[in-house]
Amino acid sequence: MKPLIEVHSLHYTYLRGTPLETVALRGVDLVVYPGEVVGLVGPTGSGKSTLLQHLNGLLRPQAGRVVVDGMDLGDSRTDLRAVRRKVGLLFQSPEDQLFERYVADDVAYGPLQYGLPPEEVRARVRRAMLAVGLPPEAYADRPTFALSGGERRRVALAGVLALDPQVLVLDEPLAGLDPAGRRLLASLLEEWCAQEGRAIVWASHSMDEVARSADRMYLLAEGRVIREGTPREIFGDAELLLEHGLDVPAVTWVLRELARAGLPVRTDVLTLEEACDVLEGVLR
Amino acid sequence: MRLTVRQIVIAGALGAIAILLGATRIGFIPFVLGIAITVMHIPAIVGAVLEGPVVGLIIGLLFGLFSFAWAFIAPTGPGDVYFQNPLISIVPRLFIGPVAYLAYRLVREPRKSALLLGLVLLLAAAAIGIAYGTPTLAGNAGARWVVLGAALALAALALAGLGLTLARYGEIAATGVAAVAGTLTNTVLVLGMIGLLGSLGWVAPVPWSVLLGVGLTNGIPEVVAAVLITVAVVAAWKQIEFGRKGARIFRGEG
Amino acid sequence: MSEFGAWHILTLGHYLPMGSPLHRLDPRVRLLSVLVLGGALMVRGQLAVLFLGLLLVLLLLALARVPLGHALRGVRALVPLLGVVLLLQLLFYPHRRALVAGSPALWQAGRFVVSAAGVVALVALCLRMVALVLLLTLLTSIADATDLVHAVEGLLRPLQGIGFPAHELALVFVIALRFLPLLAREMERLMKAQAARGADFGHGRGYIVQRVRRTFPLLVPLFVLALRRAEELAVAMEARGYAGGKGRSYLVRLRMRHADWLALAAAVALAVLLLWLDLGSLEQALFRSLG
Numbered sequence: 049m050k051p052l053i054e055v056h057s058l059h060y061t062y063l064r065g066t067p068l069e070t071v072a073l074r075g076v077d078l079v080v081y082p083g084e085v086v087g088l089v090g091p092t093g094s095g096k097s098t099l100l101q102h103l104n105g106l107l108r109p110q111a112g113r114v115v116v117d118g119m120d121l122g123d124s125r126t127d128l129r130a131v132r133r134k135v136g137l138l139f140q141s142p143e144d145q146l147f148e149r150y151v152a153d154d155v156a157y158g159p160l161q162y163g164l165p166p167e168e169v170r171a172r173v174r175r176a177m178l179a180v181g182l183p184p185e186a187y188a189d190r191p192t193f194a195l196s197g198g199e200r201r202r203v204a205l206a207g208v209l210a211l212d213p214q215v216l217v218l219d220e221p222l223a224g225l226d227p228a229g230r231r232l233l234a235s236l237l238e239e240w241c242a243q244e245g246r247a248i249v250w251a252s253h254s255m256d257e258v259a260r261s262a263d264r265m266y267l268l269a270e271g272r273v274i275r276e277g278t279p280r281e282i283f284g285d286a287e288l289l290l291e292h293g294l295d296v297p298a299v300t301w302v303l304r305e306l307a308r309a310g311l312p313v314r315t316d317v318l319t320l321e322e323a324c325d326v327l328e329g330v331l332r
Numbered sequence: 333m334r335l336t337v338r339q340i341v342i343a344g345a346l347g348a349i350a351i352l353l354g355a356t357r358i359g360f361i362p363f364v365l366g367i368a369i370t371v372m373h374i375p376a377i378v379g380a381v382l383e384g385p386v387v388g389l390i391i392g393l394l395f396g397l398f399s400f401a402w403a404f405i406a407p408t409g410p411g412d413v414y415f416q417n418p419l420i421s422i423v424p425r426l427f428i429g430p431v432a433y434l435a436y437r438l439v440r441e442p443r444k445s446a447l448l449l450g451l452v453l454l455l456a457a458a459a460i461g462i463a464y465g466t467p468t469l470a471g472n473a474g475a476r477w478v479v480l481g482a483a484l485a486l487a488a489l490a491l492a493g494l495g496l497t498l499a500r501y502g503e504i505a506a507t508g509v510a511a512v513a514g515t516l517t518n519t520v521l522v523l524g525m526i527g528l529l530g531s532l533g534w535v536a537p538v539p540w541s542v543l544l545g546v547g548l549t550n551g552i553p554e555v556v557a558a559v560l561i562t563v564a565v566v567a568a569w570k571q572i573e574f575g576r577k578g579a580r581i582f583r584g585e586g
Numbered sequence: 587m588s589e590f591g592a593w594h595i596l597t598l599g600h601y602l603p604m605g606s607p608l609h610r611l612d613p614r615v616r617l618l619s620v621l622v623l624g625g626a627l628m629v630r631g632q633l634a635v636l637f638l639g640l641l642l643v644l645l646l647l648a649l650a651r652v653p654l655g656h657a658l659r660g661v662r663a664l665v666p667l668l669g670v671v672l673l674l675q676l677l678f679y680p681h682r683r684a685l686v687a688g689s690p691a692l693w694q695a696g697r698f699v700v701s702a703a704g705v706v707a708l709v710a711l712c713l714r715m716v717a718l719v720l721l722l723t724l725l726t727s728i729a730d731a732t733d734l735v736h737a738v739e740g741l742l743r744p745l746q747g748i749g750f751p752a753h754e755l756a757l758v759f760v761i762a763l764r765f766l767p768l769l770a771r772e773m774e775r776l777m778k779a780q781a782a783r784g785a786d787f788g789h790g791r792g793y794i795v796q797r798v799r800r801t802f803p804l805l806v807p808l809f810v811l812a813l814r815r816a817e818e819l820a821v822a823m824e825a826r827g828y829a830g831g832k833g834r835s836y837l838v839r840l841r842m843r844h845a846d847w848l849a850l851a852a853a854v855a856l857a858v859l860l861l862w863l864d865l866g867s868l869e870q871a872l873f874r875s876l877g
Contacts, residue, residue: 152579344761
């Protein structure tokens with residue numbers, strides 16, 4: 049299977065050559081295949097943000113290679129606008145970027161900027177709004193700034209989905225939402241990713257989030273990939289996580305403590321449901 | 333002149349935007365032939381419309397102080413020498429907010445504005461009367477004054493009519509008028525100050541024709557920009573809807 | 587970050603509690619001294635004087651124990667601007683007049699000539715820009731937000747008698763200073779987010795209305811965000827019992843000590859010196875040696 053995104057030995061230093069230079073990435077390798085949700089976890093300063101910005105060409109690699117669907121981002125001839133149609137990047141608190149008076153217009157902004165004909169733009173807007181659970185009939189003419197935070201975040205997502213990207217790169221997509229909002233957004237994203245040829249790169253501080261949604265994940269610290277594997281593999285190694293200042297998912301923690309106290313329980317548990325099953329098994 | 337906490341903080345925040353706009357490229361929208369129009373005065377207008385004349389005054393002060401300091405720190409052309417004079421960079425900017433506020437209030441409260449305009453017309457008439465009456469001004473020079481006075485009176489009438497009709501369109505129209513007034517204040521007072529100080533010999537003089545030219549080529553687009561941006565910002569913040577009631581994209585427009 | 591402009595100047599020097607003798611001065615003295623010296627630098631144009639001024643600022647930075655790297659950050663932000671400024675100044679300098687006044691020509695290309703006086707003026711301008719930025723860095727390094735509020739307020743307090751809202755104004759200044767780096771970061775985030783959607787801020791075409799519309803994705807969210815943060819801050823301040831300047835009591839009372847008066851006198855003296863020094867003869871000697 050051909051990867052959608054390949055990152056080889058990526059290096060990046062901010063303010064290179066000045067007395068204030070900071071090394072953000074020290075040789076990161078990453079690969080994203082169609083159909084998967086790739087989690088990116090790491091403490092602040094680990095280089096998550098920097099890495100994400102390389103995936104759609106906002107930053108160009110100083111050393112190493114970033115290839116998106118065959119396009120090399122280190123090559124100055126690469127058309128960045130084409131890259132940004134394939135890779136949609138959503139920053140933290142994307143609801144802050146809305147500026148149009150009405151919802152449908154903001155969603156339409158991206159496609160219009162790419163010069164797509166109005167009829168096609170309308171179709172894309174409708175599709176995108178449906179995909180985020182904001183049916184166009186009800187929401188198209190709603191004033192953007194009158195919506196709730198969660199609704200505005202979905203409008204921002206729709207704006208990116210309207211460009212029909214193959215990969216969605218998300219920086220803390222669920223941060224600041226209430227539990228219901230988080231569940232809704234998470235399920236919308238999973239639904240989107242289930243489509244043919246799509247993938248998601250999901251950067252987060254929240255272990256629970258990544259544990260639940262990611263198929264594969266990378267653990268980043270100090271600009272390097274410390275570990276790569278499935279959530280189960282990585283969260284099972286609690287020592288590694290703690291060593292890098294990260295937390296273990298709550299349920300994993302509880303079961304570890306129980307195991308340490310002598311109970312015969314598995315510790316590679318990620319979700320509440322699994323934990324309940326394991327505990328039930330033991331209590332019987 | 334007691335300010336509420338809210339006013340103080342908003343003045344600070346909008347003042348910061350004005351400075352940010354001035355220090356980066358964002359504050360200058362490139363127009364034809366390398367002319368760039370500025371939007372740095374807009375925070376003062378927004379502040380005046382949202383929170384009153386004092387807030388507008390303070391933001392104008394911050395704008396002016398920055399403009400003054402920047403003319404020394406990073407002068408980008410021969411024009412910057414003028415802004416090194418606080419009478420040109422600071423004083424005119426103090427008026428942007430209060431004038432914008434005044435315009436906003438006048439359009440929002442047409443009854444009061446009718447009264448005020450009556451006063452203005454009276455003054456204009458008085459000016460014409462004096463000019464005409466003075467014997468030394470009779471003849472060619474006198475005619476010029478009469479024409480000036482008549483033009484002023486007509487302009488006042490036109491503005492009054494405009495204001496009264498716009499009053500029906502509520503807050504948004506008032507905001508637009510405020511933006512026009514604020515921008516014109518900035519342009520007219522700054523250029524006027526340059527001309528005045530030039531004729532007094534305090535700075536290198538610039539011919540009035542040049543000043544007028546700059547005023548028109550920069551001023552008109554700046555007014556347009558200010559109206560568009562101010563209205564967009566105020567409408568978004570106060571969540572006011574105006575004009576068409578729905579998304580453009582589904583109404584056959586791009 | 588590189589394609590999005592040089593606004594780093596606004597994230598200039600953060601407060602560094604170095605505990606140096608400069609840090610311990612009355613905040614009013616710190617502010618006044620910087621203003622007075624800055625003023626002197628703004629007024630003078632002679633190369634030698636500005637050079638001395640720059641040395642003075644560097645000395646003050648050393649006295650304040652500000653690390654060189656920190657100070658350089660502000661200067662580094664100036665570099666892209668410097669190029670543009672210098673080029674424009676070179677073009678607009680009255681070279682011919684300088685030639686008539688006795689300055690030798692350094693370079694000639696057709697009708698365009700560059701005089702030695704022009705180059706000297708350019709270098710002087712450079713020095714001034716750097717000195718002023720370093721001075722500003724000095725101020726922000728030796729005085730934090732609270733110090734600055736006290737300073738501005740203290741200086742304006744005499745005016746409070748005539749109804750001048752000194753306290754409120756001081757607070758506005760400090761809040762603006764606090765919001766600057768915050769808004770600068772937000773603006774960068776906005777630019778990137780909109781660029782990720784295909785926004786194109788740079789290349790302008792079309793009528794003025796179209797060009798202005800193109801700035802909406804940046805300006806409208808920026809204003810709304812700033813207003814929202816301002817509201818939140820105001821609510822937070824009120825929740826903490828802030829009720830304006832009237833009848834406010836202060837934990838710290840500003841009192842000028844001998845050291846403060848001495849420092850202020852020194853600053854004023856240095857500023858006067860910079861204003862009075864006439865090293866024009868040095869420039870003439872330079873010209874003659876080049877001629």
